[in-house]
Amino acid sequence: MYEIKLYNTLTRKIEEFKPVSPGFVKMYVCGPTVYDYNHIGHGRVYVVYDALKRYFALRGYHVIHVMNITDIDDKIINRANREKRDWREVAETYTRDYLESLRKLNVKVDLHPRVTEHIKEIIEFIQTLIDKGYAYIAPSGSVYFEVDKYPEYGELSGRTNKELWSQEKEFISEKKKPYDFALWKAWKPGEPYWEAPWGRGRPGWHIECSVMSSRYLGKQFDIHGGGTDLIFPHHENERAQSEAAFGVKPWVKYWVHTGMVMMGSEKMSKSLGNIIPLREAFKEWGPETLRLWYLTSHYRRPLVFTEESIKQTQKYYERLVSVTNTIKKLSREAVGLHRMNDEDLKILDKLLEIRSRFHEALSNDFNTPQALAVISEFMTLVFKEIQYNPKYMLVLTAYKLLREFNIVLGVLDKYLAETPEELETLLDNVINIVVDIRRELRERKLYDLADRIRAELGKHGIILMDRGKETTWMRRK
Known part of the structure; x- marks a missing residue:
């Protein structure tokens, strides 16, 4: 069986996957900030890491998959103020939409930690950084990470020019350097707050993921995922504060990022107003088609939305359902034999070769478009040869392959029910x-x-x- 290899954003290389703990894969993926409905750009992140997790499971690994929910943030507060609603109500409304989107996309996450349920741990983490000299308290009561204390800053994103690091510009006056980033934001009248040793306030965005990932996966884990738009500053900041706090390098062995969903030449985003909400996409094309569509492009590349590409995926899915029903029907009609002729053996060899190339594609940096092309060959083989030669051994092998494909694809569950x-x-x-x-x-x-x-x-x-x-x-x- 092929060794699993993944592209590591930090090293910019495709590397052989060797987990921290043999037999286990610990994976953390940045989840949504719940201030609006999910759109199809979010869906790609959910599906890609779910499919990757499924492939690890198919290969015999035990996978722990954690995805956070950011339920306190500037965007949530601003929406609540704009609509004259409680911020908790806003967060809960869009959390429900997120969880419903996962259900429809057949994405299963092991744990969904929420920021507001981990304030105590966040405060303790920040205190550790203060005690170690990596963070400082501003006169306002905000706490900032001092980037110059972490020499490796910029390696993940490839931004080596400090002039490119400036962030949170509205707070530059109280920071030592423009590129220092907030761990704790001091309270402003009308905002929610929690008590901390340095004053009332709430967590900064970046500290949340460091705390929740390490709490459930340990001080070193295997995969950290998210969209490429999170590499800087979010993941760069996470890496800096976590390695500073734990004294462990690397904190994450493999940084794995997905490309953006594009509308033409522009990234799909709420700020540009070019989004398609997932709930509308489900009605238009169905969740199974969408899930398959996300896998038609290599996860590291941009996925360009066109109605034509969705329709092509819809046809692929319909053919996949048809081949599933055909194999199930053949399994009831298959003829058992004591001997297979040369033609039967050739078909069997083709099936085994298809399985090998399916695993070769997914083992090589999770090449799902190549895997889907291999499955297309499988469908052609079923319709052209096995359908007219329903020998028990051939039908049984085809059925087992189909179930193996679906462990990763996750779109045929209702057609392959067996329990x-x-x-x-x-x-x-x-x-x-x-x-x-x-x-x-x-x-x-x-x-x-x-x-x-x-x-x-x-x-x-x-x-x-x-x-x-x-x-x-x-x-x-």
Whole structure:
């Protein structure tokens, strides 16, 4: 099996993946600041790291996936003031939208720590930086990280010119250097605050992720993810303050970043007003199509939105569903043999080669477009050869491959249900549909067809009970 390799933003190289703890992958991904609805640019980040996690799991790793929720921030406060709402209500509204987006995209995150539930740990972290001489308290009560105390600053982003480091310009007058960044923001009238040894206030943006990632993944972990727009200043600042506090280098072994979703030549962003909310995209194209679309471009490259590209992905998904249903049907019809002929063996070899190239693509810096191209070859093989040669060994191998593909893709779960609970739910849904159709036949006075449906279901232990226009059903024990 191929060694897994990933591009490390810090070293600017594709490196062989070797986790801190053998057999485990600890991954932290920067989550949303919940002040507005999620858009399709956010969705790419959610899906890429979920798919990467799934591939690690397929390869036998135990993965811990943490993604934070920033529920206190300038943007949340500003929206609350603008709409005359409580800031907590604003945060909760858009947190629900975020979690619903994950559910529809079939993204499963192990832990969602919220900033407001980790204030104590944030204060302790800042105090550590003050005690070690990396941070200082301004007259206002704000606390800043002194960038000059950390010599490696700029290595992650490649910004070696200090003139490019200036940030939080509205506070430059109280900072030692324009590029020092806030760990704690002093309270302003009308804003929420927490008590700290140096005065009332709230956390700066960058300190949140350092605290929550290290709390749940330890002082050194494997993967830190997020969009390329976070490399500077967010991830640069996280790295500086964390390595300063822990005295551990590297704090993160692999910095893995996703490219932006683009509208033409511009990044999709709320500030530019060129966004498509996820909730609208779900209605227009469906969550499965969107999830697949995010994987059609290599994760490090920009993904350009066009309706044509979405439609092409939709056709790909429909074909994938069709091949799934075909394989499931063939599995019920497959012929068991004591011997396979030469043609059968050639098809089997093709299936095994497809599996090998699928893993080769994903092992080599998680090349999902190449993996999707390999799956296209698989679908062609099923439709052109296996469909007309349903030997048990071939059908079984194809079915196993399809399940393996879906562990990463995550778009065929409802078609590949196998557990008793899943099959029970699927059967119930089908019976309900048949009962609804029979009700309509009775309303049209097509009683012969209605009676035939009732009789056929009865042969399989499904008993229908009519009461007026309503019908209920039960299974015969």
